[in-house]
Amino acid sequence: MxxxxxxxxxxxxxxxxxxxxxxxxxxxxxxxxxxxxxxxxxxxxxxxxxxxxxxxxxxxxxxxxxxxxxxxxxGNIGAAVCIFEEGSAMGTSATRGLARFVQIDKTTCFVDITVSGISDGAHGIAIHECGDLSQVPESCGGVWNPRKVKFNPLVVKDGWGDLAFETDGFQVWEIIGRSMVINAGSEGGVLAGVVARSAGLFENDKQVCACSGNTLWTEQRLVDQGQRL
The missing domain is CATH 3.30.70.100 (Alpha-Beta Plaits)
Incomplete structure (x- = not known):
């Protein structure tokens, strides 16, 4: 389509x-x-x-x-964003990246993940049942994957990594309020964030982040250069 x-x-x-x-x-x-x-x-x-x-x-x-x-x-189909935080006590942790979700059609979701400042290697990614980040990963509940889709790992090199893919494993409206957790084997939950609705097509034209005052591209370059957001 x-x-x-x-x-x-x-x-x-x-x-x-x-x-x-x-x-x-x-x-x-x-x-x-x-x-x-x-x-x-x-x-x-x-x-x-x-x-x-x-x-x-x-x-x-x-x-x-x-x-x-x-x-x-x-017409807009759906969009969401997940801001990743580091550590089990998310209230005192550092922002380390984000995932963007945009619904392409009724069955296919585009996912774009970018992270920085975490250990090198292949990191697993998963959607979890709950959006409670008080004690990651336990408080996030079990892995939510009703269609049993296997996702490629997020590969981090020199402290930076990104992954973009399309999946029919979930739709945007199914994951709002859940959490996404990035892990590395025995490390458990390395990064986590809550999936929240975001602007769709033509719904948000801002070019400056209200939180940092940086432009969208400055924020992106901080990640691309392996720096903290």
């Missing part, structure tokens, strides 16, 4: 627009590209996956964030 993918992209000049047009034109399934330099926004329409679009833009060396998806005929 054709979809629209809205991205915020750090662009500074017409050359940026040309580079992004060029690289997206080579992505299979991209039918239409609409770029606004003034709004720092890229809208892509077609059957290409959000993960392939995001990767293509990041490969140009520019920071990009998927803001939402929607059907080509209009």
């Amino acid at each position: 054709p979809i629209k993918v809205q991205l915020a992209v750090d662009m500074t000049c017409p050359s940026c627009v040309g580079d992004i047009n060029s690289v997206l034109g080579k992505v299979h399934g991209v039918d239409k590209i609409d770029i606004s330099l003034d709004d720092k926004q890229v809208m892509v329409e077609g059957t290409a996956s959000p993960s392939s679009i995001l990767k293509a833009i990041k490969d140009t060396g520019r920071s990009a964030v998927v803001r939402g998806t929607g059907s080509s005929s209009g």
Whole structure:
């Protein structure tokens, strides 16, 4: 099914627009590209996956964030975000990354995870039943995976890692209020956060984070460079 993918992209000049047009034109399934330099926004329409679009833009060396998806005929399907915190006592821990969830269609969810400042290696990821972060992972309840889908591990190198994928293992509306836990074998819950509803397509055009005062792309670069958020 054709979809629209809205991205915020750090662009500074017409050359940026040309580079992004060029690289997206080579992505299979991209039918239409609409770029606004003034709004720092890229809208892509077609059957290409959000993960392939995001990767293509990041490969140009520019920071990009998927803001939402929607059907080509209009309407938002669903979106959520999970901010990861480190440690079992989440009230005194550091923010270490986030996951974005956008519903592509009725069965497929796009997931984009970025973390920094944790141990290198392959980390397991899982949705848990509860959103209680008071004593991770025990307070999060059991793993919630009714469709028994196996997810690839999140690989961290030099303190930084990201993972983007699409899954039919859950839909956005099923995981709101639950927690996502990132672990590393015997370490148990290394990072955790509560999944909360976020803006969908065209619902949030802000470019500055109210918490830190940084732009979206500064926040992204902090993660890309392996620094704390």
